[in-house]
Amino acid sequence: MNQFTPHSASLGEAWGSDVVAQTIRALGYRYISLVPGASFRGLHDSLVNHLGNSDPKMIICLHEEHAVSIADGFSRVADEPMAVALHSNVGLMHATMTIFNAWCDRRPMLIIGATGPLDAHKRRPWIDWIHTSQDQASIIRPYIKWDNLPISAEAAVEAVLRGDQIARTAPYGPVYICLDAEMQESALDREVKVPAVDRFRPGAAPEASQADVRTTCDALRAARLPVLMFGRGARGQAEWDARVRLAEATGAVVLTTTHNASVFPTEHEAHILPPVGEKPNEEESRLIAEADLIVSFDWHDLAGFLSARLGSSQTQTPTAAKVVHCSLDRYVSNGWSMDHQSLPAVDLPVLSQPDRFVSLLLAEFADQEPLPKRYPANTPHWTLAPVSAPPTSFNxxxxxxxxxxxxxxxxxxxxxxxxxxxxxxxxxxxxxxxxxxxxxxxxxxxxxxxxxxxxxxxxxxxxxxxxxxxxxxxxxxxxxxxxxxxxxxxxxxxxxxxxxxxxxxxxxxxxxxxxxxxxxxxxxxxxxxxxxxxxxxxxxxxxxxxxxxxxxxxxxxxxxxxxxxxxxxxxxxxxxxxxxxx
Structure with a gap:
């Protein structure tokens, strides 16, 4: 292992990049993945010699794509963002695919980019010029939530605070903050504060109105065959348990998808079919055709799933079932990326964080007898049984x-x-x-x-x-x-x-x-x-x-x-x- 030499106890002179590093630490970031580069050498030094390579700890990668995908994978478990540092325009170009992937995954991420000196007079010959771009974030702006180019230490503190706030606000997504190399490497001749970050935290996620909650509960009580379609959801055990209790309280059938992370026990009696794939198979199509109420909890492609059965779009031949669709996804739709999928026909759009909607619905059923189970007749629960194959087959x-x-x-x-x-x-x-x-x-x-x-x-x-x-x-x-x-x-x-x-x-x-x-x-x-x-x-x-x-x-x-x-x-x-x- 390489030896780490800690910096002296005396802080000495402070630099622009020091306050950026301090802000990242104050916000609670545990790791920052990176491929080192000269454009953020100031920040790199601050992370190592000012913070001691702890909170955040560096994760060294061999390619910028991997730096972003590791942060994506981390947030899939932790439900919190990781920081990433990308070297100038060239590092950003390397990382574009995995940034797009994180965007489509709706994963929070704080990406710190950098550029050569904005002041052309300060640029080294050749290398600083080719690593400096006008509006560098334009390369990825269609698939990030926000970007900024602060040109002072004070502005950089605010940018990191705001970026973290936006990344952690549902619907989640990556943000990009591009640091001027000169700002990072300038000695501070004044005090620059990192404020108490609690006053810059994101607010609570939007939640459904009481009218929407009551309307949905009434529909669940009246339905002949209600189906709960659980799509994107948090990793917490409490949220998992709440989804189970809602299914049991309503007597509804549950569908989940292999597109998203596990959100419901697939062996539960309400989960009568295995998790669905990219489009409905025959069993799933029969269930959807029979359902008279569909409640979607941020199903990632609701219209596509329902339309696959009909062979037409939801705008032309919508499903006959009543549809409640809970999602905040429309807040990040834009004209560049089509990851918003086709437009579903919805009777009750609910602009809420889906797990919060589950909790509100569950509260309405508290202290009540569970509704009768309304599962389709003659539908045995699926089992994990290996396909038959010749002994020599290995597919x-x-x-x-x-x-x-x-x-x-x-x-x-x-x-x-x-x-x-x-x-x-x-x-x-x-x-x-x-x-x-x-x-x-x-x-x-x-x-x-x-x-x-x-x-x-x-x-x-x-x-x-x-x-x-x-x-x-x-x-x-x-x-x-x-x-x-x-x-x-x-x-x-x-x-x-x-x-x-x-x-x-x-x-x-x-x-x-x-x-x-x-x-x-x-x-x-x-x-x-x-x-x-x-x-x-x-x-x-x-x-x-x-x-x-x-x-x-x-x-x-x-x-x-x-x-x-x-x-x-x-x-x-x-x-x-x-x-x-x-």
Whole structure:
């Protein structure tokens, strides 16, 4: 380990970047992930020599994308933002994809950027000029909540306070504060205060009116078949328990989705179907067709889900069921990003934080007898039963069911699940069992998300497991070094079909549509000549690893060994060679 030399007890001269660092600490940030760069060398020094590399502690990354995705993964568990530092315009350009992903995930994040001296007279030849941009935040403004370019230490304090406030205000999202290099590196000739931050905290999230609460409760009492659709929700156990109590009080059916983190016990009798995927299957379509009341708690694509059954948009052929939709998402919709999804037809729009709405509804049912269960007739509760497969078969489903068996007996948090993970392998018993997909549909985020989640769960007694595809792994593999460097225990299983197989499916569709050879779908997709040595890449980052494993039995044995390594504080990768196909 490298030796850290603390600064002297005497504070001595103060610098612009010192008060920025002090403000970040005062706001309670535990970590700041970064790839170092000269544009924020002043802040870097302040974090190390003024704050002692503690609160926040630096998390060194090998790529700016990973710095952001680790912060994203951390907030998925902690429900609080992490800080990120990005070097100038070039570091920001590297990070744009994962910033967009965090935006789509609605994850809070304080991103500190930097630029060369705004005063052109102060710029070093060449390098400061190419690392200085006019309106640097314009690169990402369509998918952040707010940005600022403070040019004094006092303004920087205010910017960090305001940015934190906005990031933590629902609906959550990343903010970007770009620091002038000269401001950071200027000695202060005056006192610059960091005020008591409690007076700059975000306010309580908006909540539903009593009229909306009563209208929804009346509808739940009167409905023949009410369905509660739980989408985005907090990680807290109290919020989890409240959702369960609401389902039990109302006798309603519950749906959840694999798009978002686990928000309801999938084995509960009200959760009659497994978590839904990207679009309704036949069972889910029948349920929605029969329902006469749908109450959505920030379902991420309500109109898309309902319209998939109808084969038309909600504006043209809306569902006949009465719909209550609780969400604050419209507050961050803009004209650039279409992540707001299609427009749902809603009878009662409720502008409230969804878990707060659950609490208000629950209060209306307090001290009352639970309503009768109104589940569809002849609908047995789903069970986690492995698909039948030949003994020699080892595909995505067999892999999933093999891993899911371990989750029955171990406190596992699935930071991510790979393409092809079957809905019936989703047994979630706590709010930390599964943390959701990558909201932006990106590739390369899985390693970072898993590391960030594992960081937040360190010393919790839970085992963080990321199950990701080989393409996701290969684009993000050097994020693993950060986990090894920080001694963050985690297990990663790579569902390795040696292909960008999702795109093989698309090419097959194109070939069939155009009457062309389906046999050519693999060209430009396969990663098998030569096969990439995924375990060697993990070992190069400081992990241990095993593979390829090519059967369910071999995976069971490898997974057990991997769990032992992680329980002992290690970082481990398993390369699972599955057959192509979902």
């Amino acid at each position: 995505a489903q067999v892999m999933a069911y093999t891993i899911a068996e371990f989750a029955k007996h171990n406190p596992i948090t699935f930071a991510r699940l790979s393409f092809g993970w079957p809905q019936r392998a989703c047994r979630f018993r706590s709010p930390l069992d599964f943390l959701g997909k990558d909201g932006g549909g990106a590739v390369g985020t899985g390693p970072g998300h898993t590391i960030g989640a594992a960081l937040a769960l360190r010393d919790s007694g839970r085992i963080t497991v990321g199950v990701i595809g080989d393409g996701d792994y290969l684009m993000g593999v050097n994020a693993l070094w950060t986990a090894a460097n920080m001694r963050i225990p985690m297990l990663m299983v790579v569902a390795n079909n040696r292909s960008y197989y999702n795109d093989e499916v698309h090419q097959e569709r194109m070939a069939r549509q155009r009457g062309r050879p389906v046999e050519n779908k693999w060209i430009g997709q396969r990663l098998s000549d030569p096969a990439v040595d995924l375990v060697a890449m993990a070992k190069a980052q400081g992990f241990t690893g095993e593979g390829p494993v090519e059967s369910a039995e071999a995976l069971r044995e490898a997974f057990e060994r991997g769990l032992s390594i992680v329980r002992a504080g290690g970082c481990h990768v398993i390369d699972a060679w599955i057959e192509p196909g979902y």
